Amino acid sequence: xxxxxxxxxxxxxxxxxxxxxxxxxxxxxxxxxxxxxxxxxxxxxxxxxxxxxxxxxxxxxxxxxxxxxxxxxxxxxxxxxxxxxxxxxxxxxxxxxxxxxxxxxxxxxxxxxxxxxxxxxxxxxxxxxxxxxxxxxxxxxxxxxxxxxxxxxxxxxxxxxxxxxxxxxxxxxxxxxxxxxxxxxxxxxxxxxxxxxxxxxxxxxxxxxxxxxxxxxxxxxxxxxxxxxxxxxxxxxxxxxxxxxxxxxxxxxxxxxxxxxxxxxxxxxx
Numbered sequence: 001x002x003x004x005x006x007x008x009x010x011x012x013x014x015x016x017x018x019x020x021x022x023x024x025x026x027x028x029x030x031x032x033x034x035x036x037x038x039x040x041x042x043x044x045x046x047x048x049x050x051x052x053x054x055x056x057x058x059x060x061x062x063x064x065x066x067x068x069x070x071x072x073x074x075x076x077x078x079x080x081x082x083x084x085x086x087x088x089x090x091x092x093x094x095x096x097x098x099x100x101x102x103x104x105x106x107x108x109x110x111x112x113x114x115x116x117x118x119x120x121x122x123x124x125x126x127x128x129x130x131x132x133x134x135x136x137x138x139x140x141x142x143x144x145x146x147x148x149x150x151x152x153x154x155x156x157x158x159x160x161x162x163x164x165x166x167x168x169x170x171x172x173x174x175x176x177x178x179x180x181x182x183x184x185x186x187x188x189x190x191x192x193x194x195x196x197x198x199x200x201x202x203x204x205x206x207x208x209x210x211x212x213x214x215x216x217x218x219x220x221x222x223x224x225x226x227x228x229x230x231x232x233x234x235x236x237x238x239x240x241x242x243x244x245x246x247x248x249x250x251x252x253x254x255x256x257x258x259x260x261x262x263x264x265x266x267x268x269x270x
Contacts, residue, residue: 012038012065012167014085017045017055024054025269027093028101029085029124031058031108033131033247034179037167038063043248044103044130047261051269053101054092058085060107062175063167071153071172075114075181082115086122099125101268105247106133106211107179114182117191127200128264130247131208133179134186135215147176165245196223201267203260205231205243229263232256 018024028048032038038059045055060081062070093100102124104112109132115122147156152174185191202220204213213230220226231246233256249257 012059012063014038014059015057017049017057019049019052019054021052023096024098025052026099026101027054027056027089027096028103028268029056029058029089030103031060031082031085031105031111032063033106033108034133034175035166035168035171036063036105037165040165041103041105041247043257044261044264047265048103048268051265053268056085056089056092058082058108060111062172065167070168070175073172073175073178075178075185078111078178078182079115079118082111083119083122086115086124089124101125102127103130103264104128104132105130106244107182108132110134110179110182110186113186113191113195117186117194120194123198125198126268127195127198128203128267129200130203131205131211131244132202132216133183133211134192134219135212136183137208137210137212140210143176147173147180152177192219192223197225199267200226201264202226202228203231203246203264204228205233205246207243209242210244229260231260 030041030045030048032041038057041057045057048055058081060073061077062073089100102112104110104127109129112124112127113132113134152172154173155170156173156176157170200223202216204211204216206213217228220228231252233243233246233252245251246260252260
């Protein structure tokens, strides 16, 4: 069996990607963003693999290509997904006496911080957060108000279309309710304080349309073990997606992608 990849029948399911080493240097969970195909975290997964890290690529409920599943999600359902991922990574890390790391993009980063305030022992040794949805721009809050009173099964069409990135053709109101419930739970200083002593690298584009880069900078200033790494896209945002999209080589371009992934690897393995 190819140790690099243990797949399921559904390529978007949660699955392992193993390093080409009998004993990995570390074990990591990688979690995608809202309505993003888990497979689109593949560039990050591959960079970690090359650094001899075993990777569990996590698929949140509603992001596995299963019809109608997105209508059933709640904050608690997603936190259960995150807890399952934590224990799966922890078991493998323990087997190899290896550290455990976390990489989260947007919603993925938000949910991990939320999980830690609910279950304080579910902590990774180090984290890398790509545009974590911990501080949102004002226009994103408008969406919160618009969806607040919608029935859970209502479908909101996607405003943008980036071929190959979205897993669903639009999102249920239930998905937005779950996002904003999680966001509300981590908005307090106390919630962020719980995660503040974990060495964490935050990547964010200054012009991110959804997440407030200024807000994240304020969080980093309050968290002694966090640092921020501004990302610059050389690609045109109209052609390659919004500035919020910073998780693959296509979006960032070769030079910036190499810089970002080197920064992530140095953060994890230095």
